[in-house]
Amino acid sequence: MALVGRKMEKLETVKAEIESTCSVKISLHSCDIREEDRVKETIADILVAHGKIDHLINNAGGQFPSPLNMISGKGFETVVRNNLTGGFLVAREVFNQHMMLQLGKKDMSITNIIADMWNGMPGMGHSGAARAGMLNFSETAANEWAPVRVNAVAPGFIASSGMDTYPEPMKQTIMQLDKTIPLQRLGLEAEVSGALVFLCSPAASFISGSCIRIDGAAPNARRIWPVGTGKANPAFNSFHLGGVPEVIQRRDAERASKKGN
Ligand SMILES: CCC/C=C/C(=O)SCCNC(=O)CCNC(=O)[C@H](O)C(C)(C)COP(=O)([O-])OP(=O)([O-])OC[C@H]1O[C@@H](n2cnc3c(N)ncnc32)[C@H](O)[C@@H]1OP(=O)([O-])[O-]
Numbered sequence: 623m624a625l626v627g628r629k630m631e632k633l634e635t636v637k638a639e640i641e642s643t644c645s646v647k648i649s650l651h652s653c654d655i656r657e658e659d660r661v662k663e664t665i666a667d668i669l670v671a672h673g674k675i676d677h678l679i680n681n682a683g684g685q686f687p688s689p690l691n692m693i694s695g696k697g698f699e700t701v702v703r704n705n706l707t708g709g710f711l712v713a714r715e716v717f718n719q720h721m722m723l724q725l726g727k728k729d730m731s732i733t734n735i736i737a738d739m740w741n742g743m744p745g746m747g748h749s750g751a752a753r754a755g756m757l758n759f760s761e762t763a764a765n766e767w768a769p770v771r772v773n774a775v776a777p778g779f780i781a782s783s784g785m786d787t788y789p790e791p792m793k794q795t796i797m798q799l800d801k802t803i804p805l806q807r808l809g810l811e812a813e814v815s816g817a818l819v820f821l822c823s824p825a826a827s828f829i830s831g832s833c834i835r836i837d838g839a840a841p842n843a844r845r846i847w848p849v850g851t852g853k854a855n856p857a858f859n860s861f862h863l864g865g866v867p868e869v870i871q872r873r874d875a876e877r878a879s880k881k882g883n
């Protein structure tokens with residue numbers, strides 16, 4: 623397993639967590655996926671360390687919240703590079719440096735993480751545009767790079783540490799999000815991982831060019847129908863080391879205190 627991100631400290635933590643549970647060879651690589659030369663070097667380093675890359679999860683990404691009219695050209699480009707160009711560069715290098723030379727010899731896959739951007743992504747329009755582009759890139763690559771399987775996974779609102787990176791106004795929105803989702807709760811990281819493991823497995827060997835939505839049916843909510851029944855289904859909570867983001871802990875404490883009053 624090769625873990626890639628900008629901050630080595632985060633990667634060390636994840637490595638220690640994985641090693642506390644199972645025995646697997648793990649290499650760590652500090653790389654900003656927006657830097658083309660660094661991406662090329664990183665994929666080459668991974669191939670030296672492991673000799674192969676059978677499955678790529680293109681998960682790195684993120685954005686800052688802003689209304690469209692306040693986004694500068696540089697800010698828009700930064701987010702597009704983070705969520706579209708960077709993912710393309712990583713996938714292209716994995717394909718060119720390894721997968722292209724192994725076609726037909728084994729099952730290989732690329733899964734691109736996008737987002738719930740259907741019908742637009744208000745407050746994060748730069749990211750919505752980039753994620754829609756990533757879906758289209760996945761569809762093209764599923765054709766050009768076959769038999770490598772290329773798919774997308776579109777998470778909706780997932781209670782992850784990423785939610786704690788947002789400023790206070792966005793946190794206020796996050797604290798109300800569960801009420802807007804038909805399944806009446808946020809998703810868990812384990813619920814995204816389940817789909818990723820499936821897509822990397824032989825059970826998904828005829829799935830390519832697809833997108834799996836993991837969003838509690840959020841895009842299916844309609845103004846003519848009240849959202850949810852106030853009851854949520856049980857979550858698939860299989861990450862025993864997974865934490866609850868601070869913003870969700872705060873939401874739950876505020877709700878408990880309101881109930882107590
Ligand atoms: C809950 C909703 C669902 C989604 C959930 C998730 O995705 S959870 C996952 C959540 N996790 C994540 O999102 C984590 C990953 N996200 C990130 O690393 C950052 O959001 C990033 C993509 C902007 C890169 O950041 P970086 O530090 O490498 O960027 P940089 O220094 O290269 O800046 C280049 C330019 O971009 C602009 N600009 C940048 N920030 C802001 C801002 N706050 N305000 C305004 N503008 C901003 C600015 O123009 C800047 O240039 P300047 O004016 O300084 O010359």
Ligand SMILES: NC(=O)C1=CN([C@@H]2O[C@H](COP(=O)(O)OP(=O)(O)OC[C@H]3O[C@@H](n4cnc5c(N)ncnc54)[C@H](OP(=O)(O)O)[C@@H]3O)[C@@H](O)[C@H]2O)C=CC1
Nearest residue numbers: 627628629654655681682683684737777778779780782784
């Ligand atoms: N949580 C949610 O509700 C949703 C999340 N998503 C997407 O799912 C993915 C995972 O999100 P989540 O775990 O919540 O967020 P986090 O912010 O916790 O994780 C993002 C990861 O991407 C890495 N990363 C970000 N930018 C770069 C870059 N330029 N180069 C290399 N690595 C980078 C970060 O590592 P480091 O900082 O060390 O570089 C970090 O490990 C992201 O693409 C996110 O946008 C999509 C929809 C909803």
